Amino acid sequence: MSAPDQILVDDQTLKFCPGETILDATRRAGCSLPTLCHDPRLEPVGACRSCLVEVKGQRRLMPACKTPASPGMQIETRNERVLRHQRVLLSLYLSDHVGDPSECEDGAPCELHALAKDLGNLPVLVPLQRKHKPRADRNPFIEFRSERCIACARCVRYCDEVEGVNAITLTGRGLHTTISTASGISLYDSTCELCGGCVDVCPTGAMAEKMPLSAGAAPERELEKVRTTCNYCGVGCQMDLNVDRAAAAGRGQVVKVTSPPAGTAPSDGNLCVKGRFAYDFIDHPDRLSTPLLRGADGNLHPASWEAALERTAAGLQEVAKKHGADALAFVSSARCTMEENYLVQKLSRAVFGTNNVHQCAAT
C-alpha cells in the first residue's frame, strides 16, 4: 500500500495519475460517488458537499472532487459517518426543492432526486416552502426555474470557464442565493449566445429548454435518445435527438436536443445555439423532403431521386461538353460533413476534371 501511485478506497487499492483528485481516481475505477456541482469541464469548487469522504488523518470530511489523491491515502466513502452526512444533506436539499419527483422532472431528470432515491432512508423534513417569483425572459429558448435551483453554480462556471461569455452570475446571499444575469436583464440583452450549455450542465432542470416545456412535451426520461452529428456546420458536434415515438400521430417527433456526456469527441458535449435549439426545421412544412423538377408547365413537381439525379447529371454533362469542364463550378455547403465535402471535390476534380470547387465555409 505504499506504492507512490496508489490509494486505498474502501479496502480497494486504486491507482491514480499525478494531478488526479480522489474523485477522478474513483470514477476511473468505476466506483460511484455522488456529485452535484462537479463537471469534468470545470474547475472543481467543492461547494455542493455531496462528494465528501473520510480521509484518514483528516479531522474534517473532504470533498473528493477537489482533494488531490496522494500516495497511500486511505479513504472511506461508505462508512456510517459519510452515509449519515449524505442522507441529512440530501434531505436538506429536498426541503428546499420541488419535493415530488414527478412534478420536478417535467423536463430533464433531476440528479438530486436520483441521488435521494439511490440512497434511501432519508430523514423527512418539513418543506421550507420558499416563495419564488417566476421570471419572464423574452428569449425563446432558455427558462430559469428558481424553485429547482440548488445554487451549485455549474451554469455560471460553464458560462465563464467553457464559453468565456460570463452572461450569468450567482446573486443574493444565503438562502436567496440564485442565478441571474446582470441586473436581471433578458438573456437577449446580455452577453449570452444562447448556446444552452447552462441547460445541459444543470443537474436539476432549473435551467430548462422553453420549447418542449411550453409544447407540453413528455418528460425527458420517456424520450428516446438518438445520437447524431449536427449538420449545421462541419465541426461534427455530437448531439442526441430526443425523440417522442408516439408523437405526431405515431410518426415520431424530435422534441428536444440534448448533449452527450462531457468527454464525447469531438465537441466535449458542447453545442451552439443552432445545434441545440434550431431543430424545429425537421418537421417544418416549408422543408423540402423530396426532390422537385421543373416541368414543361414551368412549375416545380415532386420527383423521385433517380429522376432528379439523372436530370442533374445530364445538365452538367451537357455544359461540360459544350463549354469545357472549366465552365462548371461546384460549391458545397458548410452544413455538409467533411466526408461529403471530400466527395464533392472528388466529383469535381476526378469525374468532371475541373478545379472549380469551393465550399462556403472555406473563406
Place this chain on the structure above:
Amino acid sequence: MYTRSDSPAMTHDKKTRAHVPELLQQLGQPSAAGVDAVARHTGVPAADVFGVESFYSLLDQRDLKTRVCTGLSCRLAGAEDLLKACDKARLETAPTSCIAACDRPPAMLRERRVVCEVTTGDVLESQGSFEKLYSAAGSDWRGSIWPATADEGESLLNLAAAPNWSAAGYAKALEIGPEAVIQALEEAGLQGRGGAGFPAHIKWSAVRGEAEPVKYIVLNGDEAEPGTFKDREIMLRRPDLVLDGLAIAAHAVGAGEVWLYLRGEFEIPREIMERAVAAAEEEERYGDLAFHFHSGHGAYICGEETALLESLEGRRGMPRHKPPFPTAQGLWGKPTLIHNVETIALVPTILLRGAEFFRQAGKTQPGTKLYCLSGHVARPGVYEMPLGVSLDELVEAAGGYIGELKAFSPGGASSGFLPASERARPLDFQALAEVDSMLGSAGVVVLNEGVNMAWAAAEQLEFFERESCGQCAPCRIGTAYQRASLERFREDGDAQALEHVDNIAWEMIEGSICGLGQTASLPLTSALRHFPEDFVANSSGGAPQ
C-alpha cells in the same frame, strides 16, 4: 480548457477588480446602468459586477439610509421599540446585523455611520429627519474602557493612554531582526485574537518561509461577530499600536504591502487609521512600506479570512477551501499573513516589554485579553483583563450584573450560550472549548433571568441565516431550516417542531465549508441543552425583561 482566471472575457487586471465594490458604492442607487458603468470601467463582466453588488447588504440596498441594529445586545436594550418608533416618525428603516456598538445600545446606522444609545424619544423628536437624530445623538463612538485611566503597569494595550507615535516597537524589530521577532512571539505564546486562538508565530514563520518574493499583510478589521466591539475601540484610541504592529509584521515576513480591511460601518475608525497612515507616510516612519485601505460592504462572512480575501479582491465574499492556507496562497495567490486587529496591536508591546512579561500578564493562558462586555451588566464596555478571568471577575469590574445571571455567550453568537453555573470558568481558548463553546472574539453577552432562551436563540439563528454566504447547502439551507423549526416551536409550542435540530446541527458541523455553518446551530443546541425548561411545549414565552 479555460480556467477561471484565463477565460477570455476576464481581460481586466486583477487589482482593478478590487475596486468594483467601492465603485458601486460611489453610485447613487443600484441600477442596471450603474452596473454597466462599473463593468466598462473595470473590464469585469457586468453579470459578475451584479453578483458582487447583490452579495453585500450595504450595496444591495444603497438607497436605504437608515438601519436599526437588531443584534442581541441591542434587542435587549429595546431595538424593537426603536423600529416601531421609526415607523411612527416615518423614518424608513430596516433591521441590520450587529454593528459593533453593543456597549452603547440600541444603535442605528445612518448610511455607514453608527449612532449609539438612540432612544425612542430621539426618534420621535427627529420627525423622520435623520440629520436631526444624528446631531442629537452625537458621533463620538468611543465606549467605556477598563482600565479607565492610562496604566503603564499591567495593561498591555493601555487603551486609555494617548497614542505614542515614536514607533519604538518597530525600531526594536529592526534592531533584533525578523527571526528574533518571530521567536519572541513564540516565547510569548501569542494566540490569534480573531477567534480561533491559533499560535501567531506559526503563521509568521510560514509566510516568511515562502519562496515567493511578493507577500502581503492583511489586517482583519471586519469585527462583525455579534457582541464584539474591541477592534473598534483599539482603532479609535490606539491607531499607533496597530500601525506599528503591521509594520513589524511586514518586516518580519518580508512583505512590502499592507491591506487594512475594515467593515463598512467603521467609517470613523477608518478616518482615524487613514490619518495615522498619512502621518507615517509623511515622515517615512516605516520606510517604503505601502498601506492600502479596503472597506467592507455589509457581510459578516467577510470576517472569515478567506472570504475576506475574496472580498478584498472585489468578489462575492464566499470562503475558499483550505488548504491551501492564506500563508501559502492568500491575496492574489501570494503568501499572506492575516491577523485580527487586537493580535497585531499586541505585537509592539511584546517586543518592548518582553515575551515573559506578556506570558505573565495572562491568568490561564498568555497575555491580556480585550473582553467586550454587553447585555445585562452595569457598565458595558471593553475590559482589558488577564486572559482566563471568569465571568464573575469580569462583571465585577463592570459594576455587577443587572438582575440575576441566567446565561451568557462568552464569545459572540458563534459561541452559543452557557448557563450561570459556568460563571467561574476561565474565559480562555481552552477552558471554553471543553464545554463545547469558545472564547472566539470574546464578545461576552450577559443575559438575566428575564430572558427566555428560545427567544434569545431565535435572534442568533436569524443572524446566521441572514449572513450565510449561500455557497454550501448545509449552511445555506441548514441555517434557514433551524430558524424555521424554532419559529414553528415558538408559534405553536409544539416540541415536535424541533425533532430534527440535532441531526441538522450535526450535518452543518460535518458538511459546511467554513466556521459560520459549523457554529451556526450552537445558539439553539446549547440553549436546548442548558435550558430545557425554556423549550417545554407551550411555554415558549415571548419577550425578555
